[in-house]
Amino acid sequence: MLDVGIIGASGYTGVELIRILAGHPQVRLCAATSRQYAGKTIAEVFPSLNKRVDIRCENLGVDELIHRADFFFTAVPHKTAMDIVPHLLAAGKKVVDLSADYRIHDQALYEEWYQPHSSPQLLAEAVYGLPELYRDDIRRARLVANPGCYPTSIILALAPLLRAGFIEPATIIADAKSGTSGAGRAANVANLYCEVADSFKAYKVGGTHRHIPEIEQELSLAAQSDVRISFTPHLLPISRGILSTIYASLSEAGKAADLQELYNETYGSEPFVRVLPAGQQPATQHVRGTNCCDIALQHDTRTGRIIITSAIDNIGKGASGQAVQNMNLMNGFAEETALMGAAFFP
Numbered sequence: 001m002l003d004v005g006i007i008g009a010s011g012y013t014g015v016e017l018i019r020i021l022a023g024h025p026q027v028r029l030c031a032a033t034s035r036q037y038a039g040k041t042i043a044e045v046f047p048s049l050n051k052r053v054d055i056r057c058e059n060l061g062v063d064e065l066i067h068r069a070d071f072f073f074t075a076v077p078h079k080t081a082m083d084i085v086p087h088l089l090a091a092g093k094k095v096v097d098l099s100a101d102y103r104i105h106d107q108a109l110y111e112e113w114y115q116p117h118s119s120p121q122l123l124a125e126a127v128y129g130l131p132e133l134y135r136d137d138i139r140r141a142r143l144v145a146n147p148g149c150y151p152t153s154i155i156l157a158l159a160p161l162l163r164a165g166f167i168e169p170a171t172i173i174a175d176a177k178s179g180t181s182g183a184g185r186a187a188n189v190a191n192l193y194c195e196v197a198d199s200f201k202a203y204k205v206g207g208t209h210r211h212i213p214e215i216e217q218e219l220s221l222a223a224q225s226d227v228r229i230s231f232t233p234h235l236l237p238i239s240r241g242i243l244s245t246i247y248a249s250l251s252e253a254g255k256a257a258d259l260q261e262l263y264n265e266t267y268g269s270e271p272f273v274r275v276l277p278a279g280q281q282p283a284t285q286h287v288r289g290t291n292c293c294d295i296a297l298q299h300d301t302r303t304g305r306i307i308i309t310s311a312i313d314n315i316g317k318g319a320s321g322q323a324v325q326n327m328n329l330m331n332g333f334a335e336e337t338a339l340m341g342a343a344f345f346p
Contacts, residue, residue, distance in 0.1 A: 149318030166254030241284030291321030
Protein backbone atom coordinates (compact mmCIF):
# COMPACT_ATOMS: atom_id res chain seq x y z
CA MET A 1 0.00 0.00 0.00
CA LEU A 2 1.11 3.53 -0.78
CA ASP A 3 0.75 5.95 2.13
CA VAL A 4 -0.58 9.24 0.74
CA GLY A 5 -1.03 12.71 2.18
CA ILE A 6 -3.12 15.58 0.85
CA ILE A 7 -1.91 19.06 1.76
CA GLY A 8 -4.91 21.33 1.37
CA ALA A 9 -7.74 18.84 1.70
CA SER A 10 -10.70 21.15 2.21
CA GLY A 11 -10.96 22.77 -1.22
CA TYR A 12 -12.79 21.35 -4.22
CA THR A 13 -9.67 19.66 -5.60
CA GLY A 14 -8.83 18.30 -2.15
CA VAL A 15 -12.23 16.72 -1.57
CA GLU A 16 -12.25 15.29 -5.10
CA LEU A 17 -8.86 13.70 -4.43
CA ILE A 18 -10.27 12.15 -1.26
CA ARG A 19 -13.35 10.87 -3.10
CA ILE A 20 -11.25 9.19 -5.78
CA LEU A 21 -8.62 7.80 -3.42
CA ALA A 22 -11.33 6.31 -1.19
CA GLY A 23 -11.87 3.79 -3.98
CA HIS A 24 -8.20 3.17 -4.79
CA PRO A 25 -7.18 -0.37 -3.80
CA GLN A 26 -3.45 0.41 -3.55
CA VAL A 27 -3.58 3.63 -1.54
CA ARG A 28 -3.97 4.45 2.15
CA LEU A 29 -4.84 8.06 2.96
CA CYS A 30 -2.73 8.92 5.99
CA ALA A 31 -2.89 12.70 6.24
CA ALA A 32 -5.28 15.45 5.18
CA THR A 33 -4.38 18.99 6.16
CA SER A 34 -6.67 21.94 6.67
CA ARG A 35 -6.16 24.94 8.90
CA GLN A 36 -9.80 25.97 8.75
CA TYR A 37 -11.20 22.56 9.66
CA ALA A 38 -8.44 21.18 11.88
CA GLY A 39 -9.86 18.66 14.35
CA LYS A 40 -12.94 17.87 12.27
CA THR A 41 -13.42 14.62 10.41
CA ILE A 42 -13.66 14.70 6.64
CA ALA A 43 -17.26 13.49 6.95
CA GLU A 44 -18.10 16.48 9.14
CA VAL A 45 -16.69 18.86 6.54
CA PHE A 46 -18.02 16.91 3.55
CA PRO A 47 -21.08 14.79 4.47
CA SER A 48 -20.94 13.21 1.00
CA LEU A 49 -17.98 11.17 2.31
CA ASN A 50 -19.74 9.86 5.41
CA LYS A 51 -18.94 6.14 5.90
CA ARG A 52 -16.41 6.37 3.05
CA VAL A 53 -13.48 8.15 4.75
CA ASP A 54 -12.74 8.29 8.47
CA ILE A 55 -9.64 10.49 8.48
CA ARG A 56 -9.52 13.73 10.46
CA CYS A 57 -8.31 17.10 9.16
CA GLU A 58 -5.11 18.31 10.82
CA ASN A 59 -3.09 21.52 10.76
CA LEU A 60 0.39 20.09 10.35
CA GLY A 61 3.72 21.62 9.41
CA VAL A 62 5.94 20.07 6.76
CA ASP A 63 8.27 18.51 9.33
CA GLU A 64 5.32 16.66 10.90
CA LEU A 65 3.88 15.61 7.55
CA ILE A 66 7.06 14.11 6.16
CA HIS A 67 6.79 11.08 8.44
CA ARG A 68 3.11 10.46 7.71
CA ALA A 69 3.22 9.48 4.02
CA ASP A 70 5.45 8.56 1.11
CA PHE A 71 3.52 10.40 -1.57
CA PHE A 72 1.92 13.84 -1.39
CA PHE A 73 -0.57 15.92 -3.31
CA THR A 74 -0.14 19.64 -2.73
CA ALA A 75 -3.62 21.09 -3.35
CA VAL A 76 -2.78 24.56 -2.08
CA PRO A 77 -2.70 28.01 -3.72
CA HIS A 78 0.14 29.34 -5.84
CA LYS A 79 3.11 30.53 -3.82
CA THR A 80 2.21 28.22 -0.93
CA ALA A 81 3.19 25.10 -2.88
CA MET A 82 6.65 26.35 -3.87
CA ASP A 83 7.56 26.75 -0.21
CA ILE A 84 6.43 23.23 0.72
CA VAL A 85 7.48 21.04 -2.18
CA PRO A 86 11.29 21.36 -1.79
CA HIS A 87 11.08 20.01 1.79
CA LEU A 88 9.02 17.01 0.67
CA LEU A 89 11.44 16.18 -2.13
CA ALA A 90 14.46 16.57 0.16
CA ALA A 91 12.90 13.95 2.43
CA GLY A 92 12.67 11.50 -0.47
CA LYS A 93 8.94 11.89 -1.12
CA LYS A 94 7.17 12.07 -4.49
CA VAL A 95 4.79 14.94 -5.21
CA VAL A 96 2.02 15.92 -7.57
CA ASP A 97 1.51 19.67 -7.25
CA LEU A 98 -1.91 20.96 -8.29
CA SER A 99 -0.94 24.65 -8.21
CA ALA A 100 0.70 26.54 -11.08
CA ASP A 101 4.04 26.84 -9.29
CA TYR A 102 5.94 24.27 -11.38
CA ARG A 103 3.99 24.23 -14.65
CA ILE A 104 5.95 26.97 -16.42
CA HIS A 105 9.54 26.08 -17.25
CA ASP A 106 10.82 29.65 -17.61
CA GLN A 107 11.29 31.40 -14.26
CA ALA A 108 11.03 34.91 -15.69
CA LEU A 109 7.80 34.03 -17.49
CA TYR A 110 6.33 32.51 -14.34
CA GLU A 111 7.23 35.59 -12.32
CA GLU A 112 5.74 37.88 -14.98
CA TRP A 113 2.33 36.21 -14.57
CA TYR A 114 2.42 35.15 -10.90
CA GLN A 115 4.98 36.17 -8.28
CA PRO A 116 8.66 35.66 -7.37
CA HIS A 117 9.59 31.97 -7.27
CA SER A 118 11.24 30.66 -4.12
CA SER A 119 12.38 27.30 -5.55
CA PRO A 120 13.22 27.94 -9.22
CA GLN A 121 15.84 25.21 -9.14
CA LEU A 122 12.99 22.70 -9.46
CA LEU A 123 11.41 24.18 -12.59
CA ALA A 124 13.65 22.26 -14.97
CA GLU A 125 13.03 18.99 -13.13
CA ALA A 126 9.25 19.21 -12.79
CA VAL A 127 7.42 17.18 -15.42
CA TYR A 128 4.29 18.67 -16.95
CA GLY A 129 1.62 16.18 -15.92
CA LEU A 130 -0.33 15.57 -19.11
CA PRO A 131 0.01 11.79 -19.48
CA GLU A 132 -1.15 11.70 -23.09
CA LEU A 133 1.91 13.78 -24.01
CA TYR A 134 4.51 12.94 -21.33
CA ARG A 135 3.63 9.50 -19.97
CA ASP A 136 7.18 8.09 -19.91
CA ASP A 137 8.62 11.20 -18.25
CA ILE A 138 5.90 11.09 -15.60
CA ARG A 139 6.74 7.48 -14.77
CA ARG A 140 10.31 8.53 -13.93
CA ALA A 141 9.45 11.75 -12.11
CA ARG A 142 9.52 12.64 -8.44
CA LEU A 143 7.76 15.99 -9.04
CA VAL A 144 4.86 16.38 -11.44
CA ALA A 145 3.19 19.71 -12.14
CA ASN A 146 -0.47 18.90 -12.62
CA PRO A 147 -1.87 20.92 -15.57
CA GLY A 148 -4.49 23.60 -15.26
CA CYS A 149 -8.08 22.87 -16.25
CA TYR A 150 -8.38 25.20 -19.26
CA PRO A 151 -4.93 24.15 -20.55
CA THR A 152 -5.86 20.46 -20.37
CA SER A 153 -8.95 20.96 -22.51
CA ILE A 154 -7.12 23.11 -25.07
CA ILE A 155 -3.78 21.27 -25.32
CA LEU A 156 -5.36 17.84 -25.82
CA ALA A 157 -7.62 19.33 -28.48
CA LEU A 158 -4.80 20.97 -30.47
CA ALA A 159 -1.69 18.82 -29.97
CA PRO A 160 -2.33 16.35 -32.83
CA LEU A 161 -2.88 19.14 -35.38
CA LEU A 162 0.17 21.13 -34.28
CA ARG A 163 2.45 18.10 -34.24
CA ALA A 164 1.38 17.22 -37.77
CA GLY A 165 1.64 20.79 -39.08
CA PHE A 166 -1.99 20.76 -40.15
CA ILE A 167 -3.00 24.20 -38.83
CA GLU A 168 -1.56 27.70 -38.96
CA PRO A 169 -0.46 28.38 -35.35
CA ALA A 170 -0.97 32.14 -35.57
CA THR A 171 -4.70 31.69 -36.25
CA ILE A 172 -5.68 29.82 -33.07
CA ILE A 173 -8.61 31.18 -31.08
CA ALA A 174 -9.75 29.34 -27.93
CA ASP A 175 -13.15 30.18 -26.47
CA ALA A 176 -13.63 28.25 -23.22
CA LYS A 177 -16.39 28.08 -20.61
CA SER A 178 -16.08 26.75 -17.06
CA GLY A 179 -18.34 25.95 -14.15
CA THR A 180 -18.02 27.99 -10.98
CA SER A 181 -16.01 25.39 -9.05
CA GLY A 182 -13.03 26.46 -11.15
CA ALA A 183 -12.85 29.61 -9.03
CA GLY A 184 -12.27 27.60 -5.84
CA ARG A 185 -14.26 27.13 -2.64
CA ALA A 186 -13.40 30.36 -0.84
CA ALA A 187 -16.26 32.79 -0.32
CA ASN A 188 -16.47 35.31 -3.14
CA VAL A 189 -19.40 37.59 -3.96
CA ALA A 190 -18.87 37.10 -7.70
CA ASN A 191 -19.52 33.37 -7.29
CA LEU A 192 -22.67 33.56 -5.18
CA TYR A 193 -25.72 31.81 -6.61
CA CYS A 194 -27.59 35.05 -7.33
CA GLU A 195 -24.53 36.41 -9.15
CA VAL A 196 -24.08 33.47 -11.53
CA ALA A 197 -27.50 31.82 -11.92
CA ASP A 198 -29.33 32.63 -15.19
CA SER A 199 -26.22 34.42 -16.42
CA PHE A 200 -23.25 33.85 -18.71
CA LYS A 201 -20.23 36.14 -18.99
CA ALA A 202 -16.67 36.41 -20.19
CA TYR A 203 -13.86 37.32 -17.81
CA LYS A 204 -10.11 37.99 -17.99
CA VAL A 205 -10.65 39.22 -21.55
CA GLY A 206 -7.81 40.50 -23.70
CA GLY A 207 -5.08 37.96 -23.03
CA THR A 208 -4.95 38.43 -19.26
CA HIS A 209 -5.77 34.96 -17.89
CA ARG A 210 -2.88 33.29 -16.06
CA HIS A 211 -3.31 30.01 -17.94
CA ILE A 212 -2.15 31.62 -21.19
CA PRO A 213 1.63 31.13 -20.71
CA GLU A 214 1.06 27.50 -19.72
CA ILE A 215 -1.09 26.86 -22.80
CA GLU A 216 1.35 28.61 -25.12
CA GLN A 217 4.33 26.77 -23.63
CA GLU A 218 2.84 23.37 -24.40
CA LEU A 219 1.41 24.30 -27.79
CA SER A 220 4.81 25.72 -28.78
CA LEU A 221 6.46 22.45 -27.82
CA ALA A 222 3.92 20.53 -29.90
CA ALA A 223 4.40 22.82 -32.92
CA GLN A 224 8.19 23.14 -32.41
CA SER A 225 7.78 26.87 -32.93
CA ASP A 226 6.43 29.82 -30.95
CA VAL A 227 2.64 29.78 -30.66
CA ARG A 228 0.50 32.69 -29.50
CA ILE A 229 -3.23 32.26 -29.06
CA SER A 230 -6.29 34.36 -28.40
CA PHE A 231 -7.92 32.87 -25.30
CA THR A 232 -11.14 34.06 -23.67
CA PRO A 233 -12.62 32.23 -20.66
CA HIS A 234 -16.29 32.41 -19.68
CA LEU A 235 -18.19 31.56 -16.52
CA LEU A 236 -21.09 29.12 -16.83
CA PRO A 237 -23.90 28.85 -14.24
CA ILE A 238 -23.02 25.20 -13.53
CA SER A 239 -20.96 23.68 -10.75
CA ARG A 240 -18.40 21.70 -12.74
CA GLY A 241 -17.31 21.19 -16.32
CA ILE A 242 -15.41 22.93 -19.12
CA LEU A 243 -16.34 23.19 -22.77
CA SER A 244 -13.71 24.64 -25.08
CA THR A 245 -14.40 25.65 -28.67
CA ILE A 246 -11.19 26.20 -30.62
CA TYR A 247 -10.77 27.65 -34.10
CA ALA A 248 -7.77 27.55 -36.42
CA SER A 249 -7.06 27.89 -40.14
CA LEU A 250 -5.94 24.71 -41.82
CA SER A 251 -2.59 24.55 -43.59
CA GLU A 252 -2.50 23.20 -47.14
CA ALA A 253 -1.41 19.85 -45.76
CA GLY A 254 -4.24 19.96 -43.25
CA LYS A 255 -6.84 20.62 -45.93
CA ALA A 256 -5.81 17.41 -47.69
CA ALA A 257 -5.58 15.25 -44.55
CA ASP A 258 -8.09 12.97 -42.87
CA LEU A 259 -8.25 14.80 -39.56
CA GLN A 260 -10.75 12.44 -37.98
CA GLU A 261 -8.36 9.57 -38.62
CA LEU A 262 -5.46 11.57 -37.20
CA TYR A 263 -7.31 11.96 -33.89
CA ASN A 264 -8.49 8.36 -33.89
CA GLU A 265 -4.89 7.19 -34.32
CA THR A 266 -3.49 9.64 -31.77
CA TYR A 267 -5.96 8.90 -28.99
CA GLY A 268 -7.40 5.52 -29.91
CA SER A 269 -5.50 3.66 -27.18
CA GLU A 270 -5.83 6.41 -24.57
CA PRO A 271 -8.13 5.39 -21.70
CA PHE A 272 -9.34 8.90 -20.94
CA VAL A 273 -9.52 10.72 -24.29
CA ARG A 274 -12.61 9.90 -26.31
CA VAL A 275 -12.71 11.09 -29.92
CA LEU A 276 -16.36 11.35 -30.90
CA PRO A 277 -17.66 10.13 -34.26
CA ALA A 278 -18.21 12.73 -36.96
CA GLY A 279 -21.42 14.63 -36.36
CA GLN A 280 -21.42 14.25 -32.57
CA GLN A 281 -20.50 17.01 -30.11
CA PRO A 282 -19.13 16.78 -26.56
CA ALA A 283 -21.17 17.99 -23.60
CA THR A 284 -20.13 18.68 -20.02
CA GLN A 285 -22.82 16.33 -18.69
CA HIS A 286 -21.12 13.39 -20.42
CA VAL A 287 -17.81 13.90 -18.59
CA ARG A 288 -19.16 15.09 -15.23
CA GLY A 289 -17.39 13.26 -12.40
CA THR A 290 -14.95 11.50 -14.75
CA ASN A 291 -11.33 11.73 -15.83
CA CYS A 292 -12.35 11.85 -19.49
CA CYS A 293 -11.79 14.42 -22.21
CA ASP A 294 -14.26 14.22 -25.09
CA ILE A 295 -13.12 15.76 -28.40
CA ALA A 296 -14.92 16.42 -31.67
CA LEU A 297 -13.83 17.93 -34.99
CA GLN A 298 -15.71 19.87 -37.63
CA HIS A 299 -14.17 21.22 -40.84
CA ASP A 300 -15.76 24.51 -41.88
CA THR A 301 -15.15 24.27 -45.63
CA ARG A 302 -16.58 27.74 -46.25
CA THR A 303 -13.85 29.46 -44.19
CA GLY A 304 -11.13 26.82 -44.38
CA ARG A 305 -11.06 26.54 -40.60
CA ILE A 306 -11.11 23.53 -38.33
CA ILE A 307 -13.30 23.75 -35.22
CA ILE A 308 -12.32 21.51 -32.32
CA THR A 309 -14.57 21.14 -29.32
CA SER A 310 -13.51 19.47 -26.09
CA ALA A 311 -15.24 18.80 -22.79
CA ILE A 312 -13.74 17.86 -19.43
CA ASP A 313 -14.75 17.96 -15.79
CA ASN A 314 -12.61 20.80 -14.47
CA ILE A 315 -12.21 19.04 -11.11
CA GLY A 316 -11.68 15.63 -12.74
CA LYS A 317 -9.42 15.55 -15.79
CA GLY A 318 -8.83 19.25 -15.15
CA ALA A 319 -7.43 18.69 -11.64
CA SER A 320 -7.83 15.81 -9.20
CA GLY A 321 -8.58 12.97 -11.60
CA GLN A 322 -5.52 13.82 -13.64
CA ALA A 323 -3.48 14.12 -10.43
CA VAL A 324 -4.43 10.55 -9.48
CA GLN A 325 -3.66 9.42 -13.04
CA ASN A 326 -0.18 10.92 -12.58
CA MET A 327 0.19 9.29 -9.14
CA ASN A 328 -0.63 5.92 -10.67
CA LEU A 329 2.06 6.34 -13.32
CA MET A 330 4.67 7.56 -10.84
CA ASN A 331 4.16 4.53 -8.61
CA GLY A 332 3.84 1.76 -11.19
CA PHE A 333 0.10 1.23 -10.70
CA ALA A 334 -2.23 0.58 -13.60
CA GLU A 335 -2.93 4.03 -15.00
CA GLU A 336 -6.70 3.62 -14.92
CA THR A 337 -6.92 2.52 -11.27
CA ALA A 338 -9.81 4.24 -9.42
CA LEU A 339 -10.56 6.41 -12.45
CA MET A 340 -12.83 4.34 -14.69
CA GLY A 341 -16.18 5.32 -13.20
CA ALA A 342 -18.87 6.49 -15.61
CA ALA A 343 -20.15 10.06 -15.66
CA PHE A 344 -22.77 11.36 -13.23
CA PHE A 345 -25.90 11.35 -15.39
CA PRO A 346 -28.30 13.05 -15.46
